[in-house]
Amino acid sequence: MPAAMKSFASTTAVALQIAGSASGVPYLGAAGEILGHIIVACDSVTVNKKKAKAIKDKCTQLQGLLAEEQSKVDGTESSEHVSEAIVALDGIRSRMSRVARAKSWELWKSGSLDATLERCKQDLDLTQEKLNLKTQLTLVAGQQHLRNKTDSIEDAILDLRDHLRTIVNSGRLPREVETSLRNVESDTNTGYVQLMEAGQRGVRGLKLSTSTPSSLIIASEETASPTSSPGPSRGGSKDTHDLERLEDTLYKFHVKTGTLPANKVLNEEIVKVGELPIAGGVYSDIWPGMWLGHKKVALKALRNTKADDPRAQARFVREVTMWAELSHEHILPFFGIVTGIGKHIHMVSPWQENGNILVYVESHKHTNRLGLIKGAAAGLQYLHEKKIVHGNVKCTNILVTDKGEACISDFGMSKLVEEVTATSASATLTQQDGSTRWLAPELIMGEISSPTLRTDTYSFGMTVLELVTGKHPYAEKRNYLQVIQLIGKGQVPQRPEEIRDDKVWQFLLKCWQHEAKRPSMAEVNAELEILL
Template identity: 30%
Template sequence: MSQPATPSRDADRTANEQRLSSRGSEGTTLVTGIRECCANIIVHRRQAQQLTTDVIALFSMLRENVGFVTPAEFDEMLDEILKVLTSVYPRVREWSQYGILQALWRSGQVGYGLEQCNEEVGAALDKWEMAVAISLDNVRNPLVRIARHDAEEWQRYIAGHRAELFKFTKQFLRSRELIQQAAELYNRGHPAAERMMELSQLLLRLPIQSADSTKVANESLTKEEHDGLRERLVNFHRLTGIPPTIKILNGQVKKLGDRPLVWGSYSELWSGVWLGKIQIVLRVQDITVSQEAIARYEEEARKWAKLKDPNVLPFYGIVTDLGPIIHMATPWCEYGNILEFTKNNPDYNKTRLLLGAAKGLRYLHHENIIHGNVKCTNFMINEKGDARVSDYGMLQVMAEISKKRVALILNGAGMTRWMAPEMVVLTSLLEPNAACDVWSFGMAMLECYTVHPPYMEFEDNMSVSEALYRAQHPSRPQSAMGLTDEIWEILTSCWRKQPAQRLSMAELVSRLQKFT
């Protein structure tokens, strides 16, 4: 696989060689001393020999990788390796001075000490092998070369190296070590894992050979190859949690059942599977498949794909081959939404869950994304018991494609109880803003504490609309577990008449943190 230009690598190598030259003699002396001492330890010879081997390998990493890590990385590696060697040397020197009787008498102590030394050296080896492997200066690693391309270069690179990349992708999906490296690069903000997901999805798009096919192997897959690659891609996703990179999931998703999990006024939720194994949720809105709709969702999906926050549910993609209506795929959350979860876990700290949802909305607002439909059914609970915000931004896309105002869609769907008054009263406000989300979040908090929709003192939405025209917020319930005076004050701060006077989501998070 060809390498991108690396103009700074020569300078980095020179700087690292200078550092090794000035401090390497200290390490050489320590390694020599440890090796000689281990040779003179009378008991636990195998452990002593293993320690010698690992110490030599650890120090050799510096010379072997002098041209493949940045100076900052090299300095950190040099400091830590010398620290480990300095720690090991006096211990093995003491054990090497034991005579036969003393060595036998203290055999248990020596064995335990050697075990500790081996663990320390082994941990350093593992750490720095991974660190070197994923250093952006280490262009020996194909994953690093893949991660170094910018977005535009990457698309050109795929076009020019398709067969070579597909070959590496097959190797990658079989290698747990490479998958772990990709995951670590992903955690550090580098796109290797996303791009390997993209290549894997492209690979699975290749046609499946018929029994008498004469197609070139790089242009098609056998049925066995296809199924094996799909299974390994499932494992890749489960090991790393990386969502699909290509957001058009046609051919990868199956819709399950003959009726939706949840009926809504403007959308339905269906069960589905991605890649035949991974359970997902399919959200179906009344948007017909068209080039305009697909293009608009793809545009928005590119923004959603960049979102990385533990309190925001990832967006997997859209599916256009399951009928005339566009389906949107998101992860399956076993525990359901916050209302379902707290119903089944009545003693769970609701304020903690709401804090997680608030953090998710704070992140979305920081990324200039307005949710538009904040309520409890859009706060999903993951397997760790944390809230994750879902359905963000979708309402605005639906409104744009259908040529309808967001307020009309929400009113028609019976969402008036969660809507900010300016969305109901001001016809000039075409789209929700951050202050609207804050108002709605206050309503969602009330809904969570009371397990009733907001404005439960009013039977119909018309009465709620009249209250909104008067900028009247809900009455305080007589009793609701967890709804203290302090929490109620937070809610009323979300419901101030003037949008500019409401709390921001960042302020909401700060206040809620005091109660968890």
């Protein structure tokens, strides 16, 4: 094969392999390589060059079609289309390779050359037609799905508007709800938030006009199911029906548009489930709950914050409102707070059935642990770019979504609790071995009182160690006071047998360097990418 032809085939294959990698279509590179071989074989044909050139030109067109295919539809759909094309292309390559190796004059005399070339051309035409048709069908299906989704959103918006107006006109809600509906903008994100707020006003108005707000009720597991009403009768069948329907339509609106609660004080919208908390951390006890009688949420009762403290309430609302503006796939969203359940303020966030990252990998043994925690690194990097310090990074504060992605929770809580309680974060975090094993030396030894971006990096390194080994840092030391002594002496954890890769261990040692030398989370994320 001439060098120029080899170079052309190689360039073609590499270009499509790169495109396939970028688009998530694993067969694209293979298709490109096969087409390159066919093109080279066509150039080797010495008899009936016109037909061989037609096949070569058709292959070039097909390369363009494959590149266009990967830009129009997602990786899964493209993979199915391209994998089918590969079967046909490989047959053509095989026939053209035999033609290129044989003596073309003898093939021409026997009549088989023309027949072989004609069959190859017809197969290429058929392959191209199939790819064109399947791409068009996929695009049409995608457009139809988008139209259905748009119609579904519009229906949810109209249902919520109409039901709110009906209740206002019946006199069971104040006219201010109608005023807020008139002020709702067009179907934009801002308009969705305004409509969510109007719906929340409606729920609050109906509940306060009847009986005890349901947020004061602690339901049993049986009575607070996703399909049940969140509380007992609220003052008459008509009011009860209207409230249940409003909660239904508001919840559907949330599901269809993804709009989070606009009003961050959720006292009339939340029910706590059960008599006892199911988990606890440094700052809080965690309870399951229900929002609008449908969505399961996590309620974190903050032990050192009083629900009747106006200053604490205002500070929490301000902070949660700011957190609600954050948007990242690896950050757990906040819904708001509840101040009407017991004596503590409760933080509200979506419930994650998979639990924290350590629990998840224990039940999913074949999970790539570094790959999973890289999502948390990306979330932490995002927070740092927003100048938000997490302050308590460890496995229990990294949850796993239904999609199997890691997401950061409890970010900013250390600073918030510090401000509300007037107790330093370092003092709170080191109480009874709460988070001592994950904390940077400068926090442990009292050199600083509040966590920083660099202490987050240190804690993230400890979290990776915890995830890989399935054990707390310094697991050989049961007494946390011994751990404090080791940290004071500048001793890092011993290298565990689970970490066999020297590069991974060196990566962790970088995270545990002196504060000034520690990498930023952007650098940590980049190095994790290399390790993977």
